[in-house]
Amino acid sequence: MDISVFVPGHITGFFNIENNVNPLKNGSCGAGFLVNRGVLTDISSSDTLEIEVNRGDYTVINEVLKILNIEKQVKITQDIQLPIGAGFGTSASSALGLAIGLNEFFNLGYNLEKCGQIAHRAEINLGSGLGDVIAQMGRGVVLRTKAGAPGIGEIKSFVNEKLVVATKTFGEIDTASIIQDPDYKKIISDAGLELKNRFVENPSIGNFLDFSFEFSKKTNLMSDEVSDLIDYFNSLDDILGSSMAMLGNTVFAFAYNEDVFKNLNIEGLDIYELDNIGIKYDKH
Template sequence: MTTAYAPGSVTTVFVPRSDPAEGSLGVSFAVEDGVRATVEPADETTVRLDGSTTAFEPVAGVLDRLGVTAAVSLSADAPVGRGFGASGAATLATALAVVAEFDLDADREDALEAAHRAEVTAGTGLGDVFVQDVGGFVWNTGDGRDRTERTDRIEYSSMGDIATRDVLDDESAVANVADAGTETLSAFHPGDSLQAWFEASWASRSEPNCRRRPSNGRSNASSTPAARRRWRWWVRRCWRRASTASSTRRRASRTRALTCCRHRK
């Protein structure tokens, strides 16, 4: 029996690519809350999430890709189905645990690639696992993936769920997200605070043709009524201010760097 951990992650902006295997452009950060996957050999594959049997397609898919059958037990600290990359974290943690448990002729990069392709095939992610693999504050604006370590303390409120697949299967929504994301990424600066970047990416003001100005005075992105509509689904999916009175869950967390697979026999 082997247990591995992967952190959750939040993507503030993303731009899908024509080839999903390449991941996506965007700005994300890992959070301390994540998913632990415990794997042991079995005659048939089963997946349990917090004690309940579940059909977790990307997890089952990564087992198929790695050529094993196993009983997988997932324990999630990050909210599931609410924009915290829990499916990616579960899939990556499972892949890392499988490689260790079955002593496969595979390295970390093989596990990462298998997890990514399982997520893409399941329609549950376009690159979350790459963020979760390295941790910290991660971005790719078109010149390759880069990162920096951050230890910001944040609070979050979980406001409800939305299926990633529902968005990724909607060609119109994906096109709108790509347009708005490209516009917003043009304002990105890695020195901006998380608060400033959320303010820039939410595009939540009601005034037409307003400019979103990060609080530290760095470059900003325009926000048109169309852009606000494009991002509304993302606001519902992920983050609200922690002071929201109707919050269903609130807890403190930190961004963190995941430097190696943590597993135990």
């Protein structure tokens, strides 16, 4: 039996950090969106514990295996379809897909929520993310209204329309170095909490894009090249809005038609769609 699990990537527009000594309550609130590329995890039989990943390292995989206490013979293959360390939530996609896949393969008896908690714990342990896992349990554009792992935190998927997303990545940002820095944490949390409260009052694509841009300005996390491209996108009539992926040295922009982005001929621009389906998995 083989198990395949796809978990979409997640880009955060704005957020506030809510730390807690309980790792399942540790997390963040805010808003982000899912894209139709992510991490595809395949679990199959093997004579040994075998791991293959097309990019990155095995850190997240090893952490999930450790939490589940699995040392059994199994082949784990992951196809990471997005840039790593650039604000796409790939470590969360990896952890969540693996937890779901191993649960199905070994009949561990966990529900989807519990698998999400395992993935969230792996993220917290590694300092690689705070809110991507629970957001990846949603669809489309996702508002995280209560911090924590799935089953403890709360989300609302509030937009499910067809949108085209373009991104350009200028390199990596070490998430842990920012979310664990006291000064950055205060700046981020103050700005993110205010914007989250405003967004709850009137959730819309326009406000998501506007508030994300406001957040990126207030937190002063943008590099010059990111800032320049965002300003360019925001000057174009056919683009709905643009901001910075949190946390990544990456620009994102929304439009209704992919030709809007293709006609710009920007080198290194990747084009996706908003993912309105969410997690997909099957046995074969």
